[in-house]
Amino acid sequence: MGAYINKVLENIKKASQPTFLQAATEVLHSIEPILRADKRYEQHSILERLVVPEKVTQFRIVWIDDKGKAQTNLGYRVQFSSALGPYKGGLRFHPSVNLDVLKFLGFEQIFKNSLTGLMIGGGKGGSDFDPKGKSEGEIMRFCQAFMLELSKIIGANTDVPAGDIGVGGREIGYMFGAYKKLTNLFDGTLTGKGLKWGGSLARTEATGYGCVYFADEMLKKAKDSLEGKVCSVSGSGNVAIYTIEKLAAFGAKAVTISDSSGFVYDKEGIDLELLKEIKEVKRGRVSDYAKAKKGAEFVSVDKYKKGTNGVWSVKCDGAFPSATENELNLADIKTLYKNGCRFVAEGANMPSSLESINFMLAQKDFHFAPAKAANAGGVATSQLEMQQNAGMAQWSFEEVDKKLHNIMKDIFHNSYETAKEFKHSGNLVVGSNIAGFRKVAEAMLEHGYC
């Protein structure tokens, strides 16, 4: 079976896409037990088919900056798998976006979406556009220009994008406005919409809340709880903010936030109202938080020890990486562990390197909640938004939040039981990847070769 997996990975290596290769390596090796138990997957070339996106669209985006100059960016949509439903996944606006990054994100999305138990396929898109330092008018014109092309390939029953890094409620609003005008449709083609025009209550909070619900379930299984835990959180965007909010509701205390300029340590616990004001209203930086909050300390990235992420040098009981991929490396996890950290719940996509995952799985007294399972609450609630749109309904916050909580509990138990079934008790990487894979692979077998 190892030979089959390596053959598929060799083909990916040829494409020189290191981030996608990393994601595929983790998934393919961890599902080896089911490939060995059920030979149909190899017989019907499931892996070879699964690692190739069904369709990739790359397009040019031309927009006009405030000086009247035409600017050009690249736009993409990777429609990876429609085995379980319409393509579903976010849009990322960040200068690091390229096909490699979007293939990794789209690939992860297939299994994550499968784990939610809802009818959604996997996809991802975005642009190398950098929203930092852009005016409101520039953001709007970029979003409109992006939608000019994207609108041709998406639809409520075809492909339903949402937010990700650099894309929040404001950008979804501008894109929806353009989509509506271009297509003459008012439907559920984007999720994360505003509450007055089809958005779901609790979608904004869903990824962070979901990640904490998952961590709570994981700790409960180990006869422990979040109560009284000191937690380190990275990032300071959508996922980080609502992780911090829900941690407080569970009696835990988040003491860090970060961005690409540095991190803040606030021993007293992050002041959520201040953080929301700085990030959601003023669109500021974490250094502004340290300036405004007495006792909070800002450490800039140039002070980080080489090859490490400073935010993980803070002593904590548990860590919630919620910024970006590969932000928690082997040296970081060793520091966290040495300082007493005993669990990690991934809010970001692939924040931990393969080496750090292996380190966590090797510790008997450590609990690791992998991204595909732990951060699935965002996309799950997006699917609840699609359900509400299809029925022209709006559910209450409590109703959506309750459904989200139940989905996260189900994902935990499904992953936990699947790991046990395949003789890897407690290994949620194996459990979640096999549980996610099995459903997609079965659908592919039933659909025939396509």
Ligand code: NDP
């Ligand atoms: P936001 O844009 O709201 O926030 C991103 C945060 O991460 C910012 O603080 C940003 O800092 C930081 N960050 C981004 N890139 C880097 C980098 N290269 N180095 C250091 N810091 C960085 O995004 P989200 O909160 O929505 O997304 C965060 C993570 O969660 C991503 O991995 C995303 O894919 C994942 N995710 C998001 C979901 C959602 O519903 N939004 C759902 C599931 C996963 P700065 O401002 O300096 O760039």
Ligand code: 2IT
């Ligand atoms: O990575 C993710 O799951 C997201 N960015 C959310 C995708 C969605 O469609 O809500």
